[in-house]
Amino acid sequence: MKSSRKKPNTEAGRIVGVTGKHAHCAWTGNEEAVLQVQFTGPGIDYVNPADDPRKN
Structure with a gap:
């Protein structure tokens, strides 16, 4: 996924x-x-429905 927006950083144990x-x-x-x-x-709605593990 390509994005021009800055991504937030986080550390282990943090909640986002x-x-x-x-x-x-x-x-x-x-x-x-x-x-x-x-x-x-x-x-949860998957961007690509083929990625949804409930449908496999």
Whole structure:
């Protein structure tokens, strides 16, 4: 995903809040990471429906 907007940086153990109704992405460079996603609402909408693990 290409974006001209500046991405927020965070550190291990931090919480980042983002608003709904638009695509989000996360990256770690060459480091291993665990990404925990929590949400309130009707569900997650995938940009590419083929990426939705519920449909496999």
